[in-house]
Amino acid sequence: MTSLTIASKANQAETLPALLVAEYAKQSDPNAQINIDFQDVEQLKPNEESSLELTLTGESPSYNSRDVIHSFLQTLDNDKIQQWIDRVGAFAPTDFKSVEGHLLDFDALLTLRSYVVGYTLTSADIAIWGALRGNKAAYAAIKKGAMLNVTRWFQFIEEINPWIAPAVQSLNAHAQERKMAKSREGASYDIALPDTDKGVVTRFPPEPSYVGKICIGYLHIGHAKAALLNDYFAHEMYKGTLICRFDDTNPSKEKEEFQDAIVEDLALMGIKPDKTSYTSNYFQELYEQCVKLLKAGKAYSDDTERETMQHERMHGIASKRRDASVEENLARFEEMKKGNEEGVRWCVRAKMSVDNPNKAMRDPVIYRCNPQPHHRTGDKWKIYPTYDFACPIVDSMEGITHALRTIEYRDRNPQYNWMLDALNLRKVHIWDFARMNFVRTLLSKRKLSKFVESGVVWGWDDPRFPTIRGIRRRGMTIDALREFILKQGPSRNIVNLDWSLFWATNKKYIDPVAPRHTAVAKENMVTAIVKGARVAPYTEDKPKHGKNPEIGTKKVAYSSEILIDQTDAQAFAQDEEITLMNWGNAIVRSITHSLNPLHRSLVTDLELELHLQGDVKKTKQKITWLATSGQELIPVELVDFDFLITKDKLEEDDNVDDFLTAKTEFRTDALADGNVVELKEDDVIQFERKGYFRVDRAFRHGEKAVMFLIPTGKEGKGK
Numbered sequence: 001m002t003s004l005t006i007a008s009k010a011n012q013a014e015t016l017p018a019l020l021v022a023e024y025a026k027q028s029d030p031n032a033q034i035n036i037d038f039q040d041v042e043q044l045k046p047n048e049e050s051s052l053e054l055t056l057t058g059e060s061p062s063y064n065s066r067d068v069i070h071s072f073l074q075t076l077d078n079d080k081i082q083q084w085i086d087r088v089g090a091f092a093p094t095d096f097k098s099v100e101g102h103l104l105d106f107d108a109l110l111t112l113r114s115y116v117v118g119y120t121l122t123s124a125d126i127a128i129w130g131a132l133r134g135n136k137a138a139y140a141a142i143k144k145g146a147m148l149n150v151t152r153w154f155q156f157i158e159e160i161n162p163w164i165a166p167a168v169q170s171l172n173a174h175a176q177e178r179k180m181a182k183s184r185e186g187a188s189y190d191i192a193l194p195d196t197d198k199g200v201v202t203r204f205p206p207e208p209s210y211v212g213k214i215c216i217g218y219l220h221i222g223h224a225k226a227a228l229l230n231d232y233f234a235h236e237m238y239k240g241t242l243i244c245r246f247d248d249t250n251p252s253k254e255k256e257e258f259q260d261a262i263v264e265d266l267a268l269m270g271i272k273p274d275k276t277s278y279t280s281n282y283f284q285e286l287y288e289q290c291v292k293l294l295k296a297g298k299a300y301s302d303d304t305e306r307e308t309m310q311h312e313r314m315h316g317i318a319s320k321r322r323d324a325s326v327e328e329n330l331a332r333f334e335e336m337k338k339g340n341e342e343g344v345r346w347c348v349r350a351k352m353s354v355d356n357p358n359k360a361m362r363d364p365v366i367y368r369c370n371p372q373p374h375h376r377t378g379d380k381w382k383i384y385p386t387y388d389f390a391c392p393i394v395d396s397m398e399g400i401t402h403a404l405r406t407i408e409y410r411d412r413n414p415q416y417n418w419m420l421d422a423l424n425l426r427k428v429h430i431w432d433f434a435r436m437n438f439v440r441t442l443l444s445k446r447k448l449s450k451f452v453e454s455g456v457v458w459g460w461d462d463p464r465f466p467t468i469r470g471i472r473r474r475g476m477t478i479d480a481l482r483e484f485i486l487k488q489g490p491s492r493n494i495v496n497l498d499w500s501l502f503w504a505t506n507k508k509y510i511d512p513v514a515p516r517h518t519a520v521a522k523e524n525m526v527t528a529i530v531k532g533a534r535v536a537p538y539t540e541d542k543p544k545h546g547k548n549p550e551i552g553t554k555k556v557a558y559s560s561e562i563l564i565d566q567t568d569a570q571a572f573a574q575d576e577e578i579t580l581m582n583w584g585n586a587i588v589r590s591i592t593h594s595l596n597p598l599h600r601s602l603v604t605d606l607e608l609e610l611h612l613q614g615d616v617k618k619t620k621q622k623i624t625w626l627a628t629s630g631q632e633l634i635p636v637e638l639v640d641f642d643f644l645i646t647k648d649k650l651e652e653d654d655n656v657d658d659f660l661t662a663k664t665e666f667r668t669d670a671l672a673d674g675n676v677v678e679l680k681e682d683d684v685i686q687f688e689r690k691g692y693f694r695v696d697r698a699f700r701h702g703e704k705a706v707m708f709l710i711p712t713g714k715e716g717k718g719k
Helices: 012-028 065-073 079-086 096-112 123-134 136-144 148-160 164-185 221-237 256-268 279-295 306-315 326-338 387-397 407-422 445-454 468-474 478-488 499-510 566-570 674-678
Strands: 002-007 034-039 052-055 201-204 241-246 275-278 299-302 347-350 365-369 383-385 402-406 429-433 519-521 526-531 538-543 553-558 561-564 577-580 584-593 603-610 634-641 665-672 684-687 691-697 705-710
Touching: 002 012, 012 034, 012 052, 012 065, 012 123, 012 164, 034 164, 052 065, 065 079, 079 123, 096 136, 096 148, 123 136, 123 148, 123 164, 136 148, 148 164, 201 221, 201 402, 221 241, 221 402, 221 468, 221 478, 241 256, 256 468, 275 279, 279 299, 279 326, 279 347, 279 365, 279 383, 279 387, 299 326, 326 347, 326 365, 326 383, 347 407, 365 387, 383 387, 387 407, 402 407, 407 429, 468 478, 468 691, 468 705, 478 499, 499 705, 519 634, 526 566, 553 674, 561 566, 566 603, 634 674, 684 705
Parallel strands: 002 034, 201 241, 241 275, 402 429, 526 603, 634 705
Antiparallel strands: 002 052, 299 347, 347 365, 365 383, 519 665, 526 561, 538 553, 577 584, 584 603, 634 665, 684 691, 691 705
16 A cells, blocks of 8 residues: 655645655556555654655655655656656746746747657656646746747646546545635634743733722623634644733732732633732832933933923924933932922933834833822832833733734834833734724723713623623623634734624624523504414423524423514404414404504404414414413513614714614513523523523512513614
């Protein structure tokens, strides 16, 4: 038995000649036993740079294209064939300039020839044809007819060997399947992060804080992308380490309770950091690094008023304190450290540039004085580093190898690197990715907090909010959330995503497992008498999910009086045959309308006659219903929501109040089947023909259940 293994990711100009010669050997000898296998790699033996492996019984394997092809030719004596096989490698380079000369020579050879050697087909024709077909540059030139003789010969060889096309397809099909698999997975994560072979450590640095009196310590969908990407690269792609580090550098804003909220939000997304740390753990080291900059003349103390400093930075004007002596700067920093009246006037600025075109490099503030106690360190410190100073230093100290940041930080990347260079600290690789934006959605903490403060929403877990808690309360599953975000990948392209795609992903997860129930809207619901039904009510066990028996069974009640939605009743015609789902067909024998001249279209009563032998496939109307007897009907409130704003994308100068949606909450009272009494908070179900719902409040006697409609991507109201 002969076995040929091919690396399907390798250069086809090297692998295709061997594949075709092997197939040619099988065509020439029907008894030849040659097994061909593909592996989804670029090299079979990385140390030997081999894309092929040929194993013959009782012999050592061959690894390069020339040796593999020669193994099939060992019974042949024609030296010219052997010589042309040796020249196949000349057509392997993928840039056209490298093969152009060889192609021109080959074209001249074929001027009066139909075959490479002699007057019949040989392995030389097959091998060279394979090399040219596998070389994209050469193949493109041949298809254009740039070399007439080569093109003529190429087409002729393919025409007289109909087995060639399927052989080529076998290799291409394997590559195509790989591409399709990547497409199904979503975005590409092959972004060539450097030095991953040395280990990967990423970090997610949330900042719990306040805007005014409102806590903004809850993660939203934009934070979710950053957190999940760091988690993916650390845990799934490179089997490394993920650190969750709280940037608690501002004692005026930090609250420990909201750090707990962030940890809970991460857990909701299925993210488990390997380590949790705090920037405040490094206050001593950061202080020492600032002193180091001051002593090196790379930073200075400044008491310029805030407005003046902003003006000077904007217009490239040097601060009057920029050239102060090292001794003076250190003295001012010590005053800041004391937190006294003199100290609070000063800050420390990095001495980067006065007029750099990148304004982030114009002497940024790196330390401030704040006498307020810190929730973790108490009164020990009166000075605190800025995020831009602390982040690169702590990244380097904690062993972060790759800092994955949203693209809005791009202008500050030179600043990040300047800090590490100035302090001679270990470098950290930076990768920018685009933040995730959605249509008709605000992700600004300040604007979201205004909605909370003004009562536009119930709180940070409002199902209309883009917070993790909000979308989870609306009915998003963790698996769907992770899949959707990870499919966006680490791309740097900024796009405004549609919520419909988000919720369509969620539907894939909830549809196979959501138990089916029935609800009828109470407003103008219609009572129908069912002739032919049993006099006494009864129940039958029916599957909760028609396609998933593992979900279990439910009790379906039947009686001679049932309730039907008004919208269904209005669609019936006299003597029309309809289908009562989970029961069978019935014929509409009588329709009674309202006597009120203002509501003539309203149906008040129906009379149906069972026709269980009828064909359910032939009916137009297939409706849900509820028996009035044989079960306890459960009162429920069905709630749907609309977007909070009316404009797809708000511009910087837009006033949010001008684009608020007038009504964003829609409530419908309904009655549901008796099985609903068993539902618990957070259960996800489907009310058939009404949609998927998450139980926000379970039924309690005397208190109706509240259920939120889960979008599926098809509704007009998405979020």
